Amino acid sequence: MSISADILRGHTDTIILAQLMAGDSYGYEINKSISQQAGGAYGFKEATLYTAFKRLEQNGMITSYWGDDGPGARRRYYAITEAGMRQLAADRQEWSETKTVLDALILKEED
Amino acid sequence: MSISADILRGHTDTIILAQLMAGDSYGYEINKSISQQAGGAYGFKEATLYTAFKRLEQNGMITSYWGDDGPGARRRYYAITEAGMRQLAADRQEWSETKTVLDALILKEED
DNA sequence: TGAGATACCTCGCAAGACGAAGTACATCAC
């Protein structure tokens, strides 16, 4: 069972920021981590993921650097910034409010 | 405090269907009702609302008819269909799952 | 040597939200 794209729209950046709070990471790993935490119910498409990284970096929410270490293909690591942390805090607050409002509107009296 | 547009994206149709479960209604009234239930935290913009009605009607989720009664401008009433009710049930289910998944991803450990 | 996993990137389209602008009718204050 997967969740439709439009429902997740707008949460993409928040989810990535939340992942980066656990420490620097790179695209592929972040995505695997998300899928795992979502119980396989959800995962970003690559295009979505890299579009989001670009957007977040342009907005100063994250910074990136090339990791030279590991085996396999080169990895671009991302780190959350101060601004990113502030944004995440705000997003979490908004998510809580959204839940309250949508529960009232969608589940109302559950006919 | 208002909720950003993209967060609500994809819930528009569901919210309207949920409102129509309480009985036939028309655009302006539905919107006022939604704002009220959301504690003023949220309301559709008119363009969003009418775009949604059109989409829902095209998809067979609702039907519409002109009401001739009341004073003031003419009103187009909407009624939810059988298909609309089934859709609403599915949407409600999806919303519950979405909450679980997003709580795990966004609120994770709440650093 | 070639299949498969890891890893990243870009282009262009589709869908949804909505700002802006417009139409029409009723009521109420002045």
Add this chain to the structure above:
DNA sequence: GTGATGTACTTCGTCTTGCGAGGTATCTCA
């Protein structure tokens, strides 16, 4: 009687986001 205000609906065009499709490069293992 006229102008403001509220009710009520509609359409157009723009912006943002998600993502399908396609592409590149490296490493491992059979």
